[in-house]
Amino acid sequence: MPSPTHRAQRRTDALSRERIVEAAVELLDTAGESGLTFRVLTERLATGAGAIYWHVANKGELLAAATDAVVAAALAPGGSQASPQEEIRAVALGLFDAIDDHPWLATQLSAQFSRSPWGAVTPRIFERIGRQVSALDVPQETWFTATSALVHYILGAAAQNAANAVSARELDPSVDRAGFLDAAATAWEELDPDDYPFTRAVAAQMRVHDDREQFLGGVDLVLTGIITR
Template identity: 65%
Template structure:
């Protein structure tokens, strides 16, 4: 018997394979060997299925817990941030849907789940309650902005090919930067090697550390 979980898993598979454009009622019915009525019955419209797929992936990421007997709020924040980072790296379509959820549906489970998980740790850091929202929103905005930057967003019309090799892309960018006039762009010349050799996850964690340093100063 067809289940709601089967439908959601199939939707995620289609999204992973081809982005939002691949998620059609026809593709779903062919993959599941069922009629459209069964899909609508279990999950509703296509937009509702997209929201449910997003919620499913994000909920799994938010369930990630850091190891160790005694975990600090900073470690909790890093764990959930990296879980979201890895989720978007694995599911490229998620960047767009996650951003839309935060913007359009502040009362939805995705927005509420992310803010609750991170906000509790902000409070545990000793931040005054009057600054909880601003501090948490700053962290959430950094996390989502940074992880989305590393994903190919649906609707991207740039000439960067999907699946392009990262090393090749960074190498081409670094060569272009090196061709800039060093008198006009001294900073770009100074950081070109760092850009070409940087690790995305390490850079992401550095940003988290910088934001946390600023938040802890609110105490």
Template identity: 50%
Template sequence: MSMGRMARGSPKAGRRAETRTKAQIVEAAIAILDAEGEASLTFRALAARLSTGAGAIYWHVANKDDLLAAATDQVVSHAMATIDANAAAAEDAIRAISLAVFDAFDAHPWIGDQLSLAPGRSGMLQVFEAIGSRLEPLGVPQGARFDAWSALVNYIFGVAAQNADNARRVTGEMTREALLETIAGNWSRLDATEYPFLHEIAACLPGLDDREQFLAGINLILGGIFSAL
């Protein structure tokens, strides 16, 4: 859509002094998203940051969804780049990949809502492949591999997205702990005969570590995979 010619003769990529690339635009978008939240990412704000007009951005990017998908893909790809390809044992590798995704979502909570636009992009595919390719070394037979992969990948992205939503609720006034205590308070104030379980586990909420909780779920699924062998 953008890079048309550029190819053969020219050693230098940038033609004009004021020209932007799609990568620069996506980078600027991520900067705005991280600093001011998703509501603040507008084409006008982005254009201002890049010292250009809003219309120019559309030369590099199809629309806002495309921009957000590209930003999401960038972050996920970057997260995947940090994990070492074949260092750890398969089981630990799955944990490492899961946590890398979790951490990326936690650091960039705006991804949560945009997940739906990203499948099919390379970052997502990298994660899919990285998880899936660890199953055979783990001893999961051919017939069970798809179910195991599907459960893991769905859990990873589903939980990461939901956690990102929670992280988005934490801003300035409301600390994470205050939020958890508020929820715990609400639950323990529920009718104890109608909601006995929530009433009981409200106590588990304060001081909860989302990351460990996430990992506990991964371990539960891994346990299920092993017990089905």
């Protein structure tokens, strides 16, 4: 029979802040922000609300902690030595995939950047990308602007990609990505050639493009501009 000390330790482990945040991420992934309530969380963790409030003061703090946990995992450094450009591409893809896997993350990242840039998330992302920007031998007076441009592109493009995927599923769950892109490209090709010559010209490229390759192409364009300048 477990001793009282052992039982208390098991309760402490089960109700650690990390376990609460993990459960919150699971709820956000399945039910979205509106589905994350302390009532549902207490049911999932089989505990009382007081035990959760001991670790997390309110829903805002819980959302911030969940966001930081997902971002920290996405930005976990690899073991190999890479050039600054390769490191930035790896960081960008990590964030791209995290936002794609967690549909709620884009909104929370936007909120963290605009409402609490002094919180954990904004410095974490800015530091990871900014160190590589500084290693590109660009003038120090351009570091903030260059890093901001990269961060805004990475988060904006990744968020748009995730939103496109969600919208496509909501419009017609039976249509896969290829079918959705084909329908969109066909519609572009049927536009008036006098009013939309460019859009018609790139319709075929849109039909067959790879989201991750297109995303990295944008990262490379920003990097080229930073280095050239």
